[in-house]
Amino acid sequence: MKTTDVLILGTGIAGAVAALKLAQNPERRIIVITRDPDPNESNTRWAQGGIIERGPEDSADLLVKDILAAGAGASLPRAAEILAEEGPALLKDALIDIAGIRFDHGVHGELEYGIEAAHSRRRILHVGDGTGEAISTGLVEAVRSRPNIEMLTNATAVDLITYPHHSRDPLDTYQPIACHGAYVFDRSGKAIHRTLAASTILATGGLGRIYRNTTNPVGARGDGLAMAYRARARILNAEYIQFHPTTLSVPGAEGFLISEAVRGEGGALLTPGGKPFMEKYSPEWKDLAPRDIVARAIHNEMEECGYSHVLLDIATRMDAEKIKHRFPNIYAECLRRGIDITCEPIPVVPAAHYFCGGIAVDEWGRSSIASLYAVGEVSCTGLHGANRLASTSLLEGLVWGTRAARDIEAKLSAGAARIPTREEIPAWDESGLTKDADPALIQGDMQTIQNIMWHYVGLVRSGDRLSRAIRELRHMQNEIETFYRHTKLSDGLIGLRNAVEVALIVAQAARHNRQSRGCHYRVDSVDGGDRLL
Numbered sequence: 127m128k129t130t131d132v133l134i135l136g137t138g139i140a141g142a143v144a145a146l147k148l149a150q151n152p153e154r155r156i157i158v159i160t161r162d163p164d165p166n167e168s169n170t171r172w173a174q175g176g177i178i179e180r181g182p183e184d185s186a187d188l189l190v191k192d193i194l195a196a197g198a199g200a201s202l203p204r205a206a207e208i209l210a211e212e213g214p215a216l217l218k219d220a221l222i223d224i225a226g227i228r229f230d231h232g233v234h235g236e237l238e239y240g241i242e243a244a245h246s247r248r249r250i251l252h253v254g255d256g257t258g259e260a261i262s263t264g265l266v267e268a269v270r271s272r273p274n275i276e277m278l279t280n281a282t283a284v285d286l287i288t289y290p291h292h293s294r295d296p297l298d299t300y301q302p303i304a305c306h307g308a309y310v311f312d313r314s315g316k317a318i319h320r321t322l323a324a325s326t327i328l329a330t331g332g333l334g335r336i337y338r339n340t341t342n343p344v345g346a347r348g349d350g351l352a353m354a355y356r357a358r359a360r361i362l363n364a365e366y367i368q369f370h371p372t373t374l375s376v377p378g379a380e381g382f383l384i385s386e387a388v389r390g391e392g393g394a395l396l397t398p399g400g401k402p403f404m405e406k407y408s409p410e411w412k413d414l415a416p417r418d419i420v421a422r423a424i425h426n427e428m429e430e431c432g433y434s435h436v437l438l439d440i441a442t443r444m445d446a447e448k449i450k451h452r453f454p455n456i457y458a459e460c461l462r463r464g465i466d467i468t469c470e471p472i473p474v475v476p477a478a479h480y481f482c483g484g485i486a487v488d489e490w491g492r493s494s495i496a497s498l499y500a501v502g503e504v505s506c507t508g509l510h511g512a513n514r515l516a517s518t519s520l521l522e523g524l525v526w527g528t529r530a531a532r533d534i535e536a537k538l539s540a541g542a543a544r545i546p547t548r549e550e551i552p553a554w555d556e557s558g559l560t561k562d563a564d565p566a567l568i569q570g571d572m573q574t575i576q577n578i579m580w581h582y583v584g585l586v587r588s589g590d591r592l593s594r595a596i597r598e599l600r601h602m603q604n605e606i607e608t609f610y611r612h613t614k615l616s617d618g619l620i621g622l623r624n625a626v627e628v629a630l631i632v633a634q635a636a637r638h639n640r641q642s643r644g645c646h647y648r649v650d651s652v653d654g655g656d657r658l659l
């Protein structure tokens with residue numbers, strides 16, 4: 127058993143920044159855990175495009191306008207204002223000064239700003255096409271160097287410890303729900319420990335892995351969302367799953383992201399026969415239309431014409447040396463797969479990319495459960511509305527990671543949050559768990575969930591498809607829950623139980639919302655919706 131002031135689940139930008147901010151008070155003790163053996167493995171690591179700052183001839187107001195336009199009328203204006211106003215200074219402090227990240231510069235030392243879909247200005251800082259990797263490496267190194275942060279890898283949270291649920295005192299039934307840490311599965315020792323905390327921050331990232339095709343890493347299976355949901359936290363906007371329009375369509379490289387920055391630098395989408403097609407879907411923005419429009423346009427071209435993919439051409443639009451310099455990872459990965467992007471177009475298809483909904487939080491990252499915070503992709507600040515503006519998510523994680531840390535520090539300093547004692551919280555009960563988890567069952571069930579979500583809760587939805595998905599997912603959830611009750615825990619089993627839980631959350635929200643908006647598109651929309659094809 128461990129006790130700490132603050133328990134943080136997740137080592138991406140949001141969790142790492144929160145830990146670093148809290149660690150500025152040398153008296154604070156912070157535990158950061160991640161299920162992966164490598165703390166650099168997170169959604170942050172795979173972000174290619176970059177992080178928004180404030181570019182030349184740019185302003186906070188312009189950024190707010192772009193965020194609200196991309197969000198299709200469902201973004202919370204106050205969240206956009208906070209991001210636009212506080213973002214640039216916090217970025218400088220956390221990423222440039224503390225983590226020592228050197229963003230790409232021009233020959234005279236000036237910062238180089240990129241542009242992606244639906245941005246009215248160049249404002250995206252980048253490190254080639256490996257921005258996430260650079261940020262993750264810098265932040266994790268900084269976290270490791272702080273004596274008051276303990277980092278535990280290979281540790282999967284199983285469930286949140288909440289009152290009154292885990293309390294021994296019957297009178298706690300009358301208190302509001304509060305979080306006091308988590309039960310954590312030590313993957314090496316195969317044991318479940320209590321980690322008791324005055325405050326807990328969920329920074330567990332997204333859920334792209336519940337879809338067959340996704341840009342997300344294996345850990346993105348909705349663990350944090352599922353735990354918060356079981357603890358009765360409020361969840362918002364779960365129907366808004368953003369599909370990235372362009373991922374590599376080559377066997378063995380499924381889900382490899384071809385950054386939107388490629389189109390930002392002039393890349394164009396073409397049919398396999400070489401014809402541009404975006405103008406007919408978005409005469410104003412063409413290839414740089416908001417993501418939901420581009421992804422649906424590609425889907426429509428593929429479905430109507432029977433294409434297995436479309437093409438993305440940068441070769442005829444950017445000098446070969448510039449391509450290699452600006453997109454070194456994309457160039458190398460495509461070349462490894464037999465495509466030289468400096469002289470031929472890239473075959474691409476859409477894939478699940480980002481969860482715009484999440485655990486409802488306020489301006490300080492506070493969830494509806496006392497002492498439970500959520501930051502980054504697992505949370506819903508309202509910023510992304512129905513469709514996230516490109517390259518906003520890293521900055522959102524940074525801003526809300528900092529804000530949550532500030533709020534927690536204020537509470538701890540005021541003595542307003544306490545760590546429960548060992549006696550107050552029961553140990554995990556493993557009695558009766560006799561069977562070892564069968565990896566074939568886990569993998570088979572996971573693939574079934576991914577197929578259901580891809581076909582029935584994907585880019586194009588209907589009431590019938592969603593009802594079918596819900597029926598099948600409910601059946602699977604019953605099976606998985608029975609299996610879970612009799613089987614020794616493993617990371618795969620924890621993930622499977624969470625995956626089916628969050629798949630149902632998404633499918634139910636999608637069925638409930640009969641209006642097409644942003645990345646939630648229903649062919650049977652009640653009012654025809656907006657931005658349809």
Ligand code: SIN
Nearest residue numbers: 174175385386516517
């Ligand atoms: C990309 O580089 O296209 C992805 C960036 C993002 O999702 O914000």
